[in-house]
Amino acid sequence: MKLNYKVFLLIIILSIYIFHVSATDGVPTTNTGGGFDPNAEGYEADATHDEVETIITTDIRDGIVNFFKDVFNKNPATTTQVVKEVFNFDLFENFASMMDQFSITRTPSGDNFNDKKNGNNVLTDPDTPLSYTPESDGGTLEIKTSTPQFKIAGAYQMTFTNQNLFKALRARQIDYQNTVSTNVQNYEVKQGTITASSAESFNVPGTAVGCTNCKNIVFSQDDFRVAAADTVTYQTTTSTNVNNYEGKKGTFTVTTADSVTIGSTTFTDVKDSTFSVINNRLVYADVKSAKDNNTATLENPIKGSSPDIKVDYAENSSFEVSIMPNQVDFTMSKGVFLNMSKITFRAAENNAKMKIEAAETPEYSMSRGTLEFTEKQFTEYIISECRASTAKIDFDAGFIQVILSPVLTALCPGCRYSYIAKDDKEKSYSLLNTGYEDYTIGFYKDGFLPYAEFLNSTDTNSWGYVKLPENIELNAVITYDRFREFMPQIESMESYNSAELEFMPVYMSFDYSNRALLNLIGGKNVNLTILNSNIDNKTDVAAEMNTGFHRIIEKKISGHVFRFEDFNRQPKSPPYVLLYSSDLEDNTPLMGVIDKTLGRICNSTQAIVVFTPNTEAEKLFRDKLQAWAAVSYDNMLEKYGPEKDENK
Amino acid sequence: MKRRGFIGKVLKFGGALVFAPKLLFGADAKISDITTVVNDYNFSKEVYGCKGKAIVLFYSNWESYSPTIFQLYRWLVSEYRDKVKFCSYELDDSYNPKVNANWKENWAVIKEKYGVDLLPVTNMYLDGGLVYRVRGSPTEKVPEQEIRKIIVKWIENQ
Numbered sequence: 125m126k127l128n129y130k131v132f133l134l135i136i137i138l139s140i141y142i143f144h145v146s147a148t149d150g151v152p153t154t155n156t157g158g159g160f161d162p163n164a165e166g167y168e169a170d171a172t173h174d175e176v177e178t179i180i181t182t183d184i185r186d187g188i189v190n191f192f193k194d195v196f197n198k199n200p201a202t203t204t205q206v207v208k209e210v211f212n213f214d215l216f217e218n219f220a221s222m223m224d225q226f227s228i229t230r231t232p233s234g235d236n237f238n239d240k241k242n243g244n245n246v247l248t249d250p251d252t253p254l255s256y257t258p259e260s261d262g263g264t265l266e267i268k269t270s271t272p273q274f275k276i277a278g279a280y281q282m283t284f285t286n287q288n289l290f291k292a293l294r295a296r297q298i299d300y301q302n303t304v305s306t307n308v309q310n311y312e313v314k315q316g317t318i319t320a321s322s323a324e325s326f327n328v329p330g331t332a333v334g335c336t337n338c339k340n341i342v343f344s345q346d347d348f349r350v351a352a353a354d355t356v357t358y359q360t361t362t363s364t365n366v367n368n369y370e371g372k373k374g375t376f377t378v379t380t381a382d383s384v385t386i387g388s389t390t391f392t393d394v395k396d397s398t399f400s401v402i403n404n405r406l407v408y409a410d411v412k413s414a415k416d417n418n419t420a421t422l423e424n425p426i427k428g429s430s431p432d433i434k435v436d437y438a439e440n441s442s443f444e445v446s447i448m449p450n451q452v453d454f455t456m457s458k459g460v461f462l463n464m465s466k467i468t469f470r471a472a473e474n475n476a477k478m479k480i481e482a483a484e485t486p487e488y489s490m491s492r493g494t495l496e497f498t499e500k501q502f503t504e505y506i507i508s509e510c511r512a513s514t515a516k517i518d519f520d521a522g523f524i525q526v527i528l529s530p531v532l533t534a535l536c537p538g539c540r541y542s543y544i545a546k547d548d549k550e551k552s553y554s555l556l557n558t559g560y561e562d563y564t565i566g567f568y569k570d571g572f573l574p575y576a577e578f579l580n581s582t583d584t585n586s587w588g589y590v591k592l593p594e595n596i597e598l599n600a601v602i603t604y605d606r607f608r609e610f611m612p613q614i615e616s617m618e619s620y621n622s623a624e625l626e627f628m629p630v631y632m633s634f635d636y637s638n639r640a641l642l643n644l645i646g647g648k649n650v651n652l653t654i655l656n657s658n659i660d661n662k663t664d665v666a667a668e669m670n671t672g673f674h675r676i677i678e679k680k681i682s683g684h685v686f687r688f689e690d691f692n693r694q695p696k697s698p699p700y701v702l703l704y705s706s707d708l709e710d711n712t713p714l715m716g717v718i719d720k721t722l723g724r725i726c727n728s729t730q731a732i733v734v735f736t737p738n739t740e741a742e743k744l745f746r747d748k749l750q751a752w753a754a755v756s757y758d759n760m761l762e763k764y765g766p767e768k769d770e771n772k
Numbered sequence: 773m774k775r776r777g778f779i780g781k782v783l784k785f786g787g788a789l790v791f792a793p794k795l796l797f798g799a800d801a802k803i804s805d806i807t808t809v810v811n812d813y814n815f816s817k818e819v820y821g822c823k824g825k826a827i828v829l830f831y832s833n834w835e836s837y838s839p840t841i842f843q844l845y846r847w848l849v850s851e852y853r854d855k856v857k858f859c860s861y862e863l864d865d866s867y868n869p870k871v872n873a874n875w876k877e878n879w880a881v882i883k884e885k886y887g888v889d890l891l892p893v894t895n896m897y898l899d900g901g902l903v904y905r906v907r908g909s910p911t912e913k914v915p916e917q918e919i920r921k922i923i924v925k926w927i928e929n930q
Contacts, residue, residue: 151887151895151905154922159908160835161890162869162879346901372900375816400816407813446813 318343332359333371347372360404361386375400380414391420405447412442425449428486428519430464437461450482456493467517468496477512485516485524497522503544510536521569525578528557528565541565542627543592549620550610550698551593551647554627559601559636561586568592585636593647598640604631609698628697632668640667651703654678669704670697676704803829803842806849807860812885818859820900825927826857830886830893834868837909838892844916852927863891894919896926 309322320326320341327334333343338353348371350356356363358371361384368379377398378384384391384399386406391397393414400408411420420435425447433452435443437460444455454462456471462478469478469490476492488495491512496505504523506513511529518524528539538557545551557563566578568591578589586600598604605627610620631640631652643651654667666678810818810828819826829845831838849858863882869875883889887905894906904926910916 151902153905153907154914154919156906156908156911156914156919158837158840158911158914159890159892160832160837162867162875372820373816375820398817398821400813402812408817410817448813 389422408446410444413437413439415439426480426482426486434463452480454478466498470494485518487516489514506541508539513539521572524573526565528563530560554605556603558603596642600636602633603629606630606700630697635666650701652701654706671699671701803860807858810859810861822857826897828859828895830861830888832863832891840909841892
């Protein structure tokens with residue numbers, strides 16, 4: 125492959141002679157001569173435009189440090205004991221151009237060095253001469269140490285073989301400090317790449333790369349690879365008991381590792397994982413767990429959310445996270461659990477997603493999972509099975525505003541919001557988006573989101589507003605659910621509150637022009653008013669209201685909306701609805717439920733008949749209701765429908 | 773108007789079928805829609821971590837040179853998307869000297885990271901390593917065909 129590549133480049137260079145091929149960063153380049161050049165448009169010239177960078181590596185053996193540019197392969201040693209050295213230098217280009225070779229040799233007497241307190245010898249006297257011996261003539265030159273500035277400690281010999289090194293060193297400002305490598309086996313340097321079969325400890329001068337008890341080491345300017353190691357350090361990261369470590373430009377992967385630490389973030393027992401670091405902070409991770417009951421703790425940069433995010437995941441579960449200053453993105457496998465103190469997310473399916481965005485009230489967008497907020501008095505959550513739903517969550521008040529995703533297919537229902545009152549479960553409720561538009565819900569939450577402010581913030585017709593414990597306003601297509609009622613005859617309140625109950629529909633709207641007002645009485649019972657039951661041709665049922673054994677449907681027939689009463693042998697909901705009224709014309713009697721009994725009421729809402737469920741009187745009323753043609757649309761039409769056109 | 777016979781209609785319809793896939797990469801196709809959009813956060817994963825060949829177009833929508841290479845890029849994507857991963861990196865207004873007073877700092881960073889010092893730049897990567905670069909847009913001396921020849925050679929010869 126390499127041969128082909130070189131041949132191809134040669135062909136390009138020879139055949140397209142009009143191209144200028146430059147190598148400003150060592151990359152073969154074709155310059156077309158066109159393009160937007162900010163430096164050529166009168167903006168200030170960039171002085172470093174044509175600066176050459178050269179790959180610099182070092183060879184350290186037997187106390188000798190060699191800096192070189194190209195190939196180093198002389199006298200390979202099998203075992204190398206490397207001593208400590210500390211170098212800080214700042215070479216000047218004009219100085220560097222004076223020489224072809226430069227060496228500094230510590231004299232046995234140490235005349236050229238001053239002792240420091242820590243025992244290292246440091247060259248500090250600017251007037252102390254150092255030896256310079258050009259290879260060609262063997263001459264000697266005295267150099268004052270103030271130009272260039274050297275600070276050197278330990279036993280060493282430095283050899284510069286190419287003057288270009290000085291430019292590169294200056295450009296890169298390499299700072300060698302406290303490097304230690306011991307028991308290095310088969311240490312070789314070739315074309316800018318250092319390799320070693322093993323090392324008790326391995327550190328590369330001028331970089332933050334190192335490892336202990338490591339095998340099969342490969343280091344170059346861009347890569348750092350280790351087959352196995354007790355510890356690996358790469359920039360500011362530390363990994364322990366690592367297999368197949370590969371680092372490249374701030375990103376590294378491991379096949380397995382007992383731990384990976386990046387700043388204050390630690391991953392334990394991971395496999396087949398990738399991590400990216402920018403400015404010493406984790407910005408991306410693709411992690412798979414190597415054990416059950418695993419937890420990773422990540423920093424959360426989003427203000428107003430929790431300071432960290434704990435990720436609980438099982439063996440072979442995985443998650444991917446991108447952490448940016450204003451946004452955190454997760455993609456997870458099924459079962460992964462994100463814990464942000466009061467806020468949690470559980471992935472119900474693979475490829476579940478959670479995104480946290482910075483805002484005055486942080487926004488949480490999610491799909492294929494459950495996003496939950498828990499307080500002492502209540503729990504609220506949204507379930508989004510397929511499409512993404514969004515929630516603005518205040519860390520004290522809970523959900524402030526949510527956007528519930530709509531129905532996609534029968535297998536992909538709309539998103540559900542639920543509120544569970546812990547001390548009185550009968551007050552719990554749920555809203556399910558059964559329409560084909562996003563549904564926005566605002567929550568008053570003790571004045572956190574006033575009604576007017578909510579209306580100003582949303583421009584959709586599919587919206588609702590919840591002001592507990594007083595009222596709920598629901599527009600467009602939505603379903604309002606409640607739990608079954610508490611039955612003191614068969615259960616205690618404690619067992620009722622702890623029971624797993626299913627939500628049952630109380631009010632179902634099927635038309636986008638509907639508007640329902642639910643006045644909550646004691647936060648529990650409901651006076652329901654349905655307004656605007658004008659329906660378009662796409663739907664025939666505008667709204668449905670369930671109260672215990674009874675159901676009221678507003679249905680479109682022959683272009684008009686009519687009301688039907690029905691008796692449910694299988695109760696669909698508790699009788700929380702006390703009074704039902706509608707803006708329909710009074711061409712049919714209204715139904716009212718008072719004190720858990722159903723009756724026909726007159727237009728002034730004064731009850732004229734009341735019955736207690738499951739009594740003989742109620743049975744009689746039910747029979748009359750059926751006889752009164754409530755369940756037969758044909759009979760209903762005959763009784764209350766538009767006048768028949770006798771000409772037809 | 774020239775009338776088209778039955779066979780002509782069949783040929784026209786057949787031609788439409790043959791070239792239908794390329795309509796996806798037609799003159800109106802946005803570069804960001806037909807390529808993998810990369811940025812500093814996903815560059816390591818999408819490009820350095822890419823096994824095989826990847827081409828990254830560094831471009832902007834606020835200068836006039838980048839659009840002159842878009843049509844070539846659409847053609848490359850339509851022809852070689854099975855062989856090469858095509859990516860695009862948009863330099864936004866923060867790089868525009870006429871808009872952002874601190875443009876020099878951003879240019880210094882992107883030059884240091886990816887070797888981009890003008891627009892457009894096409895970087896070609898093999899197994900995550902940068903191996904070749906086309907710097908600039910088509911000109912009289914280096915027309916689009918020549919740039920196309922270089923990139924296609926690189927794609928097909930390795």
